[in-house]
Amino acid sequence: xxxxxxxxxxxxxxxxxxxxxxxxxxxxxxxxxxxxxxxxxxxxxxxxxxxxxxxxxxxxxxxxxxxxxxxxxxxxxxxxxxxxxxxxxxxxxxxxxxxxxxxxxxxxxxxxxx
Amino acid sequence: xxxxxxxxxxxxxxxxxxxxxxxxxxxxxxxxxxxxxxxxxxxxxxxxxxxxxxxxxxxxxxxxxxxxxxxxxxxxxxxxxxxxxxxxxxxxxxxxxxxxxxxxxxxxxxxxxxx
Numbered sequence: 001x002x003x004x005x006x007x008x009x010x011x012x013x014x015x016x017x018x019x020x021x022x023x024x025x026x027x028x029x030x031x032x033x034x035x036x037x038x039x040x041x042x043x044x045x046x047x048x049x050x051x052x053x054x055x056x057x058x059x060x061x062x063x064x065x066x067x068x069x070x071x072x073x074x075x076x077x078x079x080x081x082x083x084x085x086x087x088x089x090x091x092x093x094x095x096x097x098x099x100x101x102x103x104x105x106x107x108x109x110x111x112x113x114x
Numbered sequence: 115x116x117x118x119x120x121x122x123x124x125x126x127x128x129x130x131x132x133x134x135x136x137x138x139x140x141x142x143x144x145x146x147x148x149x150x151x152x153x154x155x156x157x158x159x160x161x162x163x164x165x166x167x168x169x170x171x172x173x174x175x176x177x178x179x180x181x182x183x184x185x186x187x188x189x190x191x192x193x194x195x196x197x198x199x200x201x202x203x204x205x206x207x208x209x210x211x212x213x214x215x216x217x218x219x220x221x222x223x224x225x226x227x228x229x
Contacts, residue, residue: 031215042206042220043157044116050215088156090218099145099164100210102218104157 004089004105012111017077021108023089030067030092032072037086077110120207120221127197128227134193135224137207142187147208165188184224197228
């Protein structure tokens with residue numbers, strides 16, 4: 001089953017507004033990452049937060065992580081039409097082989113209108 | 115970050131045939147992954163491909179249906195065998211280096227339609 005559940009499934013806002021997406025997961029993690037996908041194409045990495053971090057910033061992005069609640073949020077401030085895309089959280093967990101794998105959440109489709 | 119070239123970008127195939135998808139990375143990567151994504155849905159991990167060892171498949175995916183090759187640290191292939199319309203999907207390859215805080219980078223995906 002999917003590791004991460006995201007909400008909302010879809011979000012529609014106006015340019016200049018902030019967008020917040022939430023992600024919940026089920027097991028222990030090494031880190032949590034957020035990715036962006038435009039129109040079913042390849043994913044682009046946005047930001048990574050380690051399990052011992054609580055908040056991280058990158059430009060207009062702010063990510064929080066609460067390991068006690070197994071949840072994370074992504075905030076995009078001052079949104080632009082170009083931010084329209086699907087956003088996925090991904091939890092990084094260790095496999096028996098010693099390598100790590102990413103398990104993706106259900107995703108949030110963001111639409112930013114001019 | 116590295117760049118992955120994935121091909122074909124799309125294909126329409128007859129049921130019962132097989133399609134091999136290739137991914138070429140512009141630098142050496144330890145781990146490569148293959149995902150499947152239904153339109154509008156999330157990514158589901160098919161298998162992890164590591165050079166020098168057999169691929170590790172996730173629950174619900176088997177080697178006979180999705181054979182994978184990883185001959186070196188810059189290349190991998192996924193074959194979708196004996197295709198049926200249910201295999202119609204987007205297939206994505208991904209690469210990562212080892213380490214507890216590394217990002218993944220992705221190919222542009224292969225949009226497969228089985229008729």
